[in-house]
Amino acid sequence: MSLTEIRKIINDSDNIVCLCGLGMNSECGFPDHRVPGEAYDIELKYGHSPEDLFSSLFYTVRTKQFFQYYKNEILCLDREPGAAFYSLAELEKTGKLRATITRSFYSLPQRAGCKKVIELLGSIYxxxxxxxxxxxxxxxxxxxxxxxxxxxxxxxxxxxxCLYGEMVDNQLTTKSAETISKADVLLVLGTNLKSRLCEQRLKYFNGSKVILINEEEHYSDDLADYVIHDKVNDVLPYLVS
Ligand SMILES: [Zn+2]
Structure with missing residues (x-):
């Protein structure tokens, strides 16, 4: 499958939904404390794992430590949305992209101009x-x-x-499932199909084409109809131009 063919699929559809993974954040220089190396550094620095520091328990009981971690490590306010987010905004403007669904809380799609965004875990803003x-x-x-x-x-x-130990907003979960069920094309960016973002949601997809763009290869990539292993910031601007 060539890039030209995938480009045509995107061009021909007016009913695309995007699942926007955390790999998109990493491409823009945001931290990912789920990565073992980064998690280890945090644990050395703070004496607790990122899961503990970013939990409702710490927020409630060790509030000072929670905010020390949150302000210094999570709130990286000097990073900017990459080119791919502007491509999503462009797709939305032309009426092709119906929604962007993400577990990222940095509101990068909105900062690039997207309006129809479901932020499952909320927003730092x-x-x-x-x-x-x-x-x-x-x-x-x-x-x-x-x-x-x-x-x-x-x-x-x-x-x-949304902190560790808290439930994801039920309404947002339902809304994301409904949105996906109506889409023709599912654009999966910066994540794999077994991620927490995708696995529970793919079952709602009734459309015909899943396009996956992710730099890292994964055993589940075969489940997608079209796969591109590359940086989303490098590929998406070409596909939607
Ligand atoms: Zn008040």
Missing amino acids: KNTCPHCGTEYTVDFVKSASSVPLCPECQKTIRPGV
Whole structure:
């Protein structure tokens, strides 16, 4: 299958849904603390695993440590969305892309111009005081000297991301399944088909073509109809141009 043929499939469809994986973040220089090397570095630095540090338990009980990790390691506000995200925004503008579904909470598709995004695990840009409901910017959270507090009520500001130990919002799960069930073409980017993003959702897909673009090879790649092993930032701009 040549790139030209895949390009034609994208061009001919007006009903594409994208599953946007964490490999897309890595391509833009975002950390991935699930990778053993990175997880080890975090554990050395903080004395706890990323799963512990980023858990609801730490947020509740060891709040200071949670925010130390969250502000220093998770809130990398100097990174930018890569070229592939602008391609997604372009596809959305032309009416071809119906939705982008992701477990990333960095809102990269929106920052590149996408509007129809389902963020299963929330976003670092939505921060709320659980007491009075006032919303705060991510810069406010990042620049707090220690734990970010609502100036009105002195309560800890809650980052709008799903932590380990918390349930993914049921409505978003349902909405993502419905969206996928109506798509003709599924565009899987920067992840494999057995990832947490894909495996539970592929079963809802009733369309005919799964296009997978991921730099890393995986044993499940054969499940896709079209596979490209390359950086998404390098390939997608060509496919949608
Ligand atoms: Zn408040």
